[in-house]
Amino acid sequence: MRKVVKSLFAVVMGISLITGCSSGNSSSTNNAAQGANSSGRTELSFYYPVAVGGPLTKIVDGMAEEFNKENPDITVKPVYTGSYQDTTTKVQAAVQGKTPPDVAVMLSTELHTMMDMDAILPLDDFIAKDGGSEYVNDFFPGFLANSQVDGKTYSIPFQRSTIVLYYNKDAFKEVGLDPEKPPTSWDELVSYAAKLKKDGRYGVEIPSSSFTYWMFQALALQNGKNLMSEDGKKVFLDTPENVEALQFWVDLSKKHQVMPEGVNEWATVPSDFLEGKTAMMFHTTGNLTNVKKSAKFDFGVAFLPAKKNYGSPTGGGNFYMFKGTDEKKQAAAWKFIRFMTEPKRAAQWSVDTGYVATRKSAYEEETMKQYVKDFPAAAVARDQLEYGHAELSTHNNGKVTKLLNDTLQSVITGQSEPAEALKKAQEEADKMLAPFNK
Amino acid sequence: MGELRAKWKVNMYAWLLLLPSLIFLLLFTFYPVIQTFILSFHQADLGSPEPFFNGIDNYKQMVEDEVFWKVLTNNIWFAIGTVPTSVALALGMALFANKALRGKSFIRTAYFYPTVVPMIAVANIWLFIYTPEYGALSHVMEWFGKGDMNWLGDQKNVMWAMIFMVIWKEAGYFMIFYLAGLQNISQELYESASMEGASSWTVFRRITFPLLMPTTMFVSIIAFTNSFKLVDHLVIMTKGGPDNASNLLLYYIYETAFSFWDQGMASALTIVMVVLLLLVAAFQFFGMDKKIHYN
Amino acid sequence: MAEVELRRISKMYGGQKVVNEVSARILPGEFFVLVGPSGCGKSTTLRMIAGLEEISTGELLIGGKPMNQVPPSGRNISMVFQNYALYPHLTVKDNILFGLQVRKVDKAEQGKRLERVAEMLGIAHLLQRKPKELSGGQRQRVALGRAIVSQHPICLMDEPLSNLDAKLRGHMRTEIRRLQQELGITMIYVTHDQVEAMTMADRMMVLRDGEVQQVGKPLDVYNHPANLFVAEFTGAPPMNTVPAIWRAGDQAGIEVAGQHFLPLPMFHGSKDQTPVVLGLRPESLQPALEGQSVDASCQFPVTVQGVEILGSETIVEFTVGDKLWKAKWNGQWHCKRGETMHVHFDPAQVNVFDGETGKNLAVTTN
Structure with a gap:
């Protein structure tokens, strides 16, 4: 009998060790999330x-x-959370676990998803208390x-x-x-590309x-209007303009043969x-610094060519704040967002990373003026922003985006025809969005 | 009475020893599976803030979902493409590595090294290999005048490209099991066979292969489950594209759960996958086990 | 046809010679045993005969034909391995028939041979079993069956009995011998057990460190060991030995550790003061009972150190010089430790070995 008791003791000790470890972990994360301490x-x-x-984590950590230092009563703990996708997943898990982060950078297109999850705070109160719309209108x-x-x-x-043309x-x-x-126009794009094409070189690549x-x-956008409504409840995929x-x-490769056939890999297009x-x-301004560093030839950056008008969607990440945190922390988080988006910091961030200053x-800051003077291409993206529009973002965004991606790839690889495919996609998307249009 | 107590003591002792792993099993395997099973009968997506019971709607929807059938078919082809070839190749490599007198360890290392490289790194390497125009493979294909083959960007090629890469990645790993299996076969058996003048083919067919059957079975199960589990490369290389041509079940589950945020459907898909794997494992264990000799 | 001849066969591993110029001529129908301690090269020699090891130098002839370059299957040889080498996934029947199937022997013929072999070995009821369902002795029989069914005139066996218990071993010894004689095959048999060699062999070859020590009929080897090694290797208990000094002259004899002097007038030839080793088999030492008339020179007193009474015989231990000697006497002798006894020996059974080379000097007996 004593033997059994003894072994039971050993087993219990073992288990308590294990659970001890895990509870230790969770308490430390709780601390970080809980905020206001004694x-x-x-x-x-x-x-x-x-x-x-690039060493972006270092730059972000340095800014934090x-x-x-400037705010001794606040301590920001930056947590690098991987890719955009990983970050969204982690935020989602934290929200469900009732320990949301106080502030996070996520894709701007997560807006409707986050709203459907009832996870994010509208920022209007903070904006109003903090000098009104002047701040927001500067973006x-x-x-x-x-x-x-x-309106919120x-x-x-x-x-x-945003997307620009590299040449x-x-x-x-x-x-x-x-x-x-x-x-400057689609026709010019085709004729230039045809001239530029030779053995071993294509005229243009769109990933x-x-x-x-x-x-x-x-x-x-260049042929008319955006793909979705502002409230993200409707998409307009099968318009004649879009077809x-x-x-x-498709014609760029099939008819004019100035672009490689099939799917052009996002990551290999800049290498090409x-x-x-x-x-x-066609590629993101996020690649500007990379191309500048690596190009062994003289290159230029230009607006994407126009059909009816110029046009390019924006992309990238925004600051979000979350429901379920206490007011003191919300105020501190807002302070942090303001700090991170101050003009001089936005300028420095743009210079350091190649992102477009928001x-x-x-652009009135000295660092930025100097940068643009030395590297005029940096200004092209800014100037094109006049024709910049929202990135595709809807309710049920993941599904709608994938549907559109799959449809486009099926057309690009010659499996289906534009009009027919977009019509089918429109029907499917309507189904996906139906629950949000009740 | 005393006997009963003694029996109870032994049982108690056994349960105590099993307890720690049992707790982990319950906590991290059975509990999530049951939760997933329950959730698969609920509508739990972005359109429904509070999950609600919807019967077998998720499963009905799944049957109507073209993408589901596509990824399932893809996965079956992926399994057919990878399992027999990588297992056969592993066996061949093991036989060769076992026989080679010179550079034995070099050959083993060379065969094994793809296994050590993480899948993410492998995917990046092969992304370069498969690049049209100037990728490594394109240089080879240029000799045949096919340098502009778009391996990953074409629905017809992409699955072959994936299968080939995974075979390359996995065969070395399976080879290790075969090498161990070969070491377990007594040298005397081969000597005895050589006294009889058996050809190498006869020796392989009648001795080596049957005696390696336990290894083959084990490796096949691993290879098969891997063909459902390995999706890391999709994240790097194709994201399942073009138009789901390289999409696999597990990646589709991931997309459904963490990109579409449709947890009910993701759960239903997961249950389908779990049942599928269980069926195959059961078939292999109970169906084929009888025909295999174990020492 | 079934004669095996080894001509100065050697085996080198790297720079090391593990078998050194072994020569022998094994006659058809002979039971020839290679015996020696582990590492003596006996198995390597057997494997060279089988063709499983390459012959480094020397020549192997079977039936008068050179065999060095012939693969194992072309040598007309069957072999029984130490661990039987039964295919674990095949039934007894398939194990026995494996060789015939490989050689594509006619099906009917296969059946006939199988039946005969199964009957001969008493394994007919085991044919459908797998090896793991058999006892050690049954596996041994299957291995034998596999060798016999091939009908090769030569059979090699590599320590075939070492995995069996003592009783079964004794039984199988007789059985293997019987089969060999019945079938008239030439047997080359490797063992480390001198009892097996003594009881089974027509002739035996004693090996040590790759060198042949002696070849001969078991009793010749036993009675006239060629050297100290063979003397100490054979017999149970082995031959008693002790370092001594040869004294020549009128009173020729052997002086042991300054204590005993054994006059051995009939030995000749060695120089005075030559270091030698005296050897006597345990059964050559008998108790000198009072009233027996024994030559006093062939008798010496000993102090009993230990006694083992085995029933039919008794082994008495005592020291001579610094060596422990054993004497084997018929019957049951109730001696006491510390008791002084007189033992005597027959001078004809004395072996004298060279102190340096270990060679038996008895050849110079008149």
Whole structure:
């Protein structure tokens, strides 16, 4: 009998060790989330993703440290949470576990999803208390478009990008094109690309994996209007303009043969450009720093060519705040967001990372002026923002986006025809959005 | 009376020893499976703030979902493409690595190394290999005048590209099991066979292969479950595209759960996958086990 | 046809010679045993005959034909392995028939042979079983059956009895011998057990460190060991030995550790003061009973150190010089430890070995 008791004791000890460990873990995370501790200091947890190359975690951590120095009563604890997708997943898990982060950077397109989860706070009260709309109106409207629903603002733009046209000036010279005159219309794009094409080099590449819908959005915007309503409850996929836009995309490879057939990988398109395998490409401004560093030839950056008008969707991440945190911490979090988006910091962030500075006043900062002077391409993205629009963001966003991506890829790979495919996609999307239109 | 107590003591002791692993099993396997099972009968997506019971609606919807059938078919082809080939290749490699006199350890390492590399890294390597125009494979294909083959961007090629990569990745791992299996076969058996003048093919067919059957069975199960479990490469290489041509069941579950936030459907899909794997494991264990010799 | 001849066969592993110029001629129908302690090269020699090891130098002839380059299957040889080498996944029947199937022997013929072998070995009722369902002795029989069914005129066995218990071993010894004689096959048999060698062999070869020590009929080897090693290897208990000094001259004899002097006038040839080793088999030492008339020179007193009474015989231990000697006497002797006794021996059974080379000097007996 004593033996049994003894072994029981051993087993219980073993289990308590295990549970001891796990409870230790959870209590430490609780502390971080709980914030206000006995000394009156407010602790904030801050989730952020990294989506581009470079030592971004160091820069973010450094900014948080600076904030902590300026605000001795607040301690921001930055938590690197992987990719955008991972960050959303982690935030979602934290929200369900009733321990949401105090502030987080997530894709601007998560807006409707986060609202459907009832996870995020509208920021209007903070804005009103903090000098009113002047602050918000300083952001480029193209960036702010993904933050606002029904007149309310839910997120603040932070690391933002847009699509621009990169072109190889040396290649332009080589075929007798003026390197200072990039194509401004779809027709020019086709004719230039045809001239630039030769053995081993394509005229232009538009990536068609990962962010297929984003590229399509650009073409759609240039041919008329955006793909969704502002409240994210409706999409307009099968309009004749959109069919025309998609046909144009397909024709670039099938008819004009200036673009490789099949799906062009998001990540390899910039490599193709740098290797001289394509003379022009559509890509994110997030790649500006990379291309600048790696290009062994003279390159230019231009507006995406227009059909009816210029147009490009924005992209990237915004600051969000979450329900279920106490007021003191919400105030501190707002303070932190304001700090991170101050014009001089927005300017420095843009210079350091290649993201587009989100505020007009940032371009008045000395650092930014100098940067633009040395590297005029940086200004192109800003100037194009005049034609910038919200990125595709709807209710049931994940499903709708995937549906559109799949449809586009099926057309691009020649499995279906534009009109028919978009019509089918429209029907499916309507079904997906039906619950939100009740 | 005393006997009963002694019996109770032994039983008690056994249960105590099992307790820790049992607790973990309950906590991290059975409980989640049951939860998932329950959730699969609920509508729990972005459109419904509070999950509610909806019977077998999720399963009905699944049957009507083209993408579901597509990923399931894909997965079956993926399994058919990877399992027999990687197992056969592993066996071949093990036989060769076992026989090679010179550079034995080099050969083993060379065969094994793809296994050590994380799937994410492997995917990045092969992403480069499969790049059209200047990828490593394209350089080879150029000799045949097919340098511009778009391996990942074409619905017809992408599955083959994935299958090939996974075979490359997995065969070395399975080879290790076969090497261990070969070590377990007594040298005397081969010597005895050589006294009889049996050809190497006869020796393989009548001795080596039957005696390796336990290994083959074990490896096949691993390979098969892996063909349902391995999806890391999709994240890096294709995101399931183009148009779901390379999408697999588990990645679709991931998309449904963490991109569509449709937890009810994701649960239903998970249950389908669990049942599928259980069926196959049961078939392999109970159906084939009888024909296998264990020492 | 079934004659095996080894001509100065050697085996090198790297720079090491594990078998050194072994020569022997094994006659058809002979039971030839290779015996020696582990590592003596006996198994390697057997494996070279089988063709499982390459012959480094030397020549192997079977039936007068050189065999060095012939693969194992072409040598007309069957082999029984130490661990039987039964295929664990095959039934007894398939195990026995494996070789015939490989050789594509006619099905009817296979059946006939199987039946005969099964009957001969008494394993007919086991044919459908797998090896793991058999006892050690039954497996041994199946292994034998596999060798017999091939009908090769030569059979090699590598320590076939070492996995059996003592009683079964004794039984199988007789059985293997019987089969060999009935079938008239040439047997080359490897063992480390000198009892097996003594009881089974027509002739035996004693090996040590790859060198042949002696080849001969078991009794010749026993009675006239070629050297100290063979003397101490054979017999149970083995031959008693002790370092001694040879004294020549009128009173020729052997002086043991300054204590005993055994006059051995009939030995000749060695120089005075030569270091030698004296050897006597346990059964050569008999008690000198009072009233017996024994030559006093062939008798010496001993102090009993220990006694083992085995029933039919008694083993008495005592020290001679610094060595423990054993004497084997018929019957039951109730001696006491510390008791002084006189033992005597027959001078004809004395073995004298060279102190340095260990060679038996008895060859110079008149």
